[in-house]
Amino acid sequence: MKCDREVGLDSLGKSGLVGYMSALLGGREILIVEDEVLLRKRLAAYLESQGAACTAVGTLAEGRNALENLPLDYVLADVNLPDGLGLDLIEVAQDQGEIPIVIMTADGGVAAAVDAIRRGASDYLAKPFDPQEIPLVLGRAQSGRRESRLKRHRNQSGRGETADEGLFFGDSLEVFRGQLSKVIEADRRLSDKLPPVLIEGETGTGKSSVARWLHANGSRSDKELVVVNCAALPEQLAESELFGHEKGAFTDAKQARIGLFEAADGGTLFLDEIASLSPSLQAKVLTAIEEGRIRRVGSSKQVDINLRLIAASNRSLKDLSARGEFREDLYHRLNLLSFTIPPLRERGEDALRMAEHLLKGLARKYGYKKAAFSERCRRWICNYEWPGNVRELEHEIERALVLGDAESLEFLGMPNAVETAESPNVPLGAAGDWLNPAWSLPEQGFSLEAAIDRLIDLAIDECGGNVSKAARRIGVARDYIRYRKTKKGK
Template structure:
């Protein structure tokens, strides 16, 4: 039995009774459900009223040309239609393809050719669906320039490589992957890296921002719908799960989906099947699912904001990307990496950061993470001096939000109203006090505190050790 044809609804429009019966018998032996008719009008009626997956139509019918069904099939949701032509009907076949037929078969043919021909037709239908998806601005592939592991993420990269090694030992039913991390840490880039380096790199990667899906259309977008399933469903449509069949589906911000949709995603993962809106039949899909969230799904499931069963299913292979502020010196290495790519993009042969900017990169908290860093570099390249880059957000930089304060204080952090006490003070004690203040403000994170006051981590440890003696 063919997995491609199992459960599929196929319309056969053929006036020759014996061939009609022969095709029906073969397709039903492969698990398909067939509707066989002998006239153009019967074919038109079936197309307009039945939830069909494929159409096989002869050219010459008693009441007209089967080619006229091509337009009807397109109107009903771009249903793949294969035209059957008499031996030598090359001109007819070319005309059929030009008018929108998915493929053609020259009579006589072996019915065992049908899975291959219909498989090509289905691939074309998925590509048409994906083309519309890609053309939406929110689904355009973003740059992977921000994907940089560095020393701080070597262990993380090693875990991802183990996932890829395991994938290559499996033929299908790849386990889902969950990527968590703050906004801007690079979850999408990691998902693309996993796909590009995995066993399905030659297949489609479908990227869906769940937070951008209108709630009333999200189910149709992901799982597809039949004609008439709801008010505006004027034609059938395949969903992105089906379009990603054989490849990878990346659901970014999966926590934005409603509980009902989360249940359908769980079914798709566990059973490898989906059901279109308005349909009673299930469709087999073979999709590697990668999900991402900027909030902890464990915490959301504990409060009932995310389905606990789906969380446990996704948590099989889960990873958390640390924020940029916790990656130590990799922040500067990443900045250099990003600068190289962006300088190439804008045609600069030479671009570098000022020393002040380099220190700023190491000490700044980067609440927007990698995305914020990339935007700062790109803005500085466009609006500043490429050979001595400084960020607009730095104190004292023209155009920064605190430029007025910086102008009056020459960019100095010291309060201009402060003066040395008349009785004097102990410098060593002041240094220790600054270190303690930095550690407190950084929540006990010594590395972060060291970056905050511009010293090495070992220096703080030395001071704390010395103070303890």
């Protein structure tokens, strides 16, 4: 965490560095708490030469007093002070409006540095250090503070209307919303060891959106949400991506790295398309959930983790496990709190309400004050099958808004005469229909994008979740499937 490892002084260039320092330190009030007189004076002289105003003291009591009474921007504190530990100032700095505090540790004081960060220090400087490092460390501390503020702000607003605003439930998902609220209530009571949640539904029905909603409205919203598209994980690296690895665990493991489970510790891990994981990884995920522990690749040690796991699948895990294509034990573990989001075509008039909700957001995004669907388009929204579900609807609206007449929106490929609500629905969503040679393009149009996605899903499904095999089966590169999946995930 020493600054020159992340932001090289050289990389700023001399004039850039001078500008950077004066912008950072000019007019700033900095408290130095250091009992070594010479170092204290040197630091103060350097910071003042950069335009900062310094208060330099030598004891914990003086440091506490200054923190409680002066309007400070930053604090630099030594660990060992004659009357106690400088680490005790971390809490005081936080109470005084989260003033960034950097701890100066003695030579080789790694344990103190780790302790300092754990207790909430912004960063540390290991002695001896070059005073020129200070502005960079303080700069990082300042942006870290900004980020945590922003995050808190987002979470606070996400807890109320804003999180709801993004997601439209409507009448058809009202029961579902009630169930999700119950999960959130139960979470608040449990606080620890939250049971996993499974969300199933066709592609584009909103599984990822619901996972984000659950996180944003839940008790862990101030912690990380780590999203993993299991279908896009490179096969050979999937285990180390999920669980991390030790240095030298495999040829390219030049450094030890934590995995996504550890990254999500304390927060939420969302495993999208969980059925794409190999059986051996499914077993490891099960162990992680049940024991609350993971093991990095190449390590003999286990690491405790405490997270909320949300898994999603656009294929029924029950069916897959009945066919032996998904581990039954993992399915049962996930099935405890499971929800299925219905496809858009089964949500009745909510399809139109959803379209209006999406249009509102998109019109705002593109700066349209007035935007509305044509009457024909409204009928089309109610009649069409929407095999790509909400995603397809959203893309159609966005395309129409950008390319067409915003005040009377029409979708590309919409037939001239849109039937009334009584017209029969053509089952565009089923894989067999458009693969059948006797099939012809239906009057009301057809989504090629959704057809490609469906074909890919079908291939993955038939190849037991093995993406490489699926790619060979439909004659495309594995990367193409990953590209489509990543594109969809956006």
